[in-house]
Amino acid sequence: MSVEVRSTKEGAGPQPARDWQGPQRxxxxxxxxxxxxxxxxxxxxxxxxxxxxxxxxxxxxxxxxxxxxxxxxxxxxxxxxxxxxxxxxxxxxxxxxxxxxxxxxxxxxxxxxxxxxxxxxxxxxxxxxxxxxxxxxxxxxxxxxxxxxxxxxxxxxxxPGADRARTLAIRLGSTISLVGLGLGFLMTMPTEAQLSSDGDIIGAHTVGAGDGGPGIAVLGWSTEHGDLRIPHFVGMHALQLIPLALLLIELSSRRVVAFRSVRTRIGLVWTVAAVWAAVVALVTWQALRGQSIVAPDALTVWVAVLIVVGGLAGIGLSLASGRPRAIEPAEQQG
The missing domain is CATH 1.20.120 (Four Helix Bundle (Hemerythrin (Met), subunit A))
Known part of the structure; x- marks a missing residue:
């Protein structure tokens, strides 16, 4: 159950909020x-x-x-x-x-x-x-x-949903997932080598070489060249991972009081979604440059660092926005 901090009156403590969907089947x-x-x-x-x-x-x-x-x-x-x-x-x-x-x-x-x-x-x-x-x-x-x-x-x-943070997580997750699904079309485009020959294969997921070669275990993503399957995968599964991130925040709210504010949870959802979208953009850019996910250059690393810094700033702003407003002495006297 999610909990929202209410501070309309002095001394008012955290009060439980209704579940998003309730007991419906x-x-x-x-x-x-x-x-x-x-x-x-x-x-x-x-x-x-x-x-x-x-x-x-x-x-x-x-x-x-x-x-x-x-x-x-x-x-x-x-x-x-x-x-x-x-x-x-x-x-x-x-x-x-x-x-x-x-x-x-x-x-x-x-x-x-x-x-x-x-x-x-x-x-x-x-x-x-x-x-x-x-x-x-x-x-x-x-x-x-x-x-x-x-x-x-x-x-x-x-x-609309009863819980604004959960509704937002689902909406943003589905939107980024749609982008990730669309990135799959990049793999259907013929490469320069294919355009100059009459081969049987038109399209590829590897950038900078033919498909195949060394890859990450299980996933198979290229360890030597760019791989367009990565942004496709990362983007598509925002549909699950952004709502899952919010679920973890809600579970943590039992111990972390700051997470009980709906404004904080909404801010954190926006932050997670923005970071995830930035990661999708980064790995797409990296793949299109023919760069392996396991061998980033200095520019890719710096962009990744900026994404991390932006994410931490977003978390800080989200936590600050959800703090109960302190009651001024003039308000207490009035």
Whole structure:
């Protein structure tokens, strides 16, 4: 339960505020939960594949991509299933938006799994008519997915919540997530080398070299060159991480009195969102310059330091804004 400090009268102490949603039943969006279940199955199948299928594709275990997409889509689907179930306005429009999200991501997940079984690349692949058709379907589905997510995010901005800090965290998280989802389109653009040749691959996630090569364990992000998957990933999962940050702040309010002020929590949400958006911009800029996430140059480090300093300043201002106003002697006498 969140607690807000009230100081309208001398000696007034912290008083409990109402929970954001209260005891109402959650209406989970069923198509999205179906997608989450399918993603869980792909995740399990991918783990089995990693254990028993020794094939590699573009320098990585062939089931690694299916595993990453399975986990990511499962988290994404459950989050939107919950968010859409919380809406009190535009429910029909939100249901259709969620259903479109479900169908498009199910198509993407199915094609990725099919291509793993076939031993072919799923993304950017135009090697033969079937691969080209599958990639074309995926590209169209991704565009439709972005539009459906845009509709759902807009609906969140027009649906008020009882707790202003939680409502703001969800709105800002969905907005940054939409930007992160859109950054994926950068990977579909042909590279200079591809434009000058008639290759089978059009598009790449690595900047400064071809896809493949040494990468971070599990994630696979390049340790030698820029990687556009990083801003795509970091941006998309703002949908979960910004509300999660607020949840941790609320839990900490049991011991940290300053966090009990709704003004403080709102300020901290703005700070977390601003820092996260700045990080998305930084890793995008870093990737486009062909620079590995594990080998930042001095300029990247200085920008990161500025982001940290700005975040600390935002935290300080948020804490100051939530302090109860001291009662002046003249007010006490009056």
């Amino acid at each position: 959650i209406r989970w969006h069923r198509p999205l939960m179906t997608l989450a279940a399918a993603s869980a199955l792909v995740t399990v199948a991918s783990v089995v594949g990693l254990l028993f299928d020794q094939r590699e594709l573009v320098g990585a275990p062939i089931w690694a991509k299916a595993l990453k997409f399975g986990v990511s889509i499962m988290i994404y689907a459950v989050t939107w299933a919950w968010l859409i179930g919380q809406l009190t306005r535009f429910r029909r429009t939100a249901w259709w938006a969620g259903t479109v999200i479900s169908v498009t991501l199910l198509l993407e997940l199915g094609i990725i799994t099919l291509q793993v079984v076939r031993g072919h690349r799923s993304h950017y692949n135009n090697a033969n008519p079937l691969d080209e058709t599958l990639w074309s379907i995926m590209g169209t589905a991704i565009m439709v997915l972005w539009l459906a997510t845009l509709v759902a995010a807009i609906l969140l901005w027009f649906t």
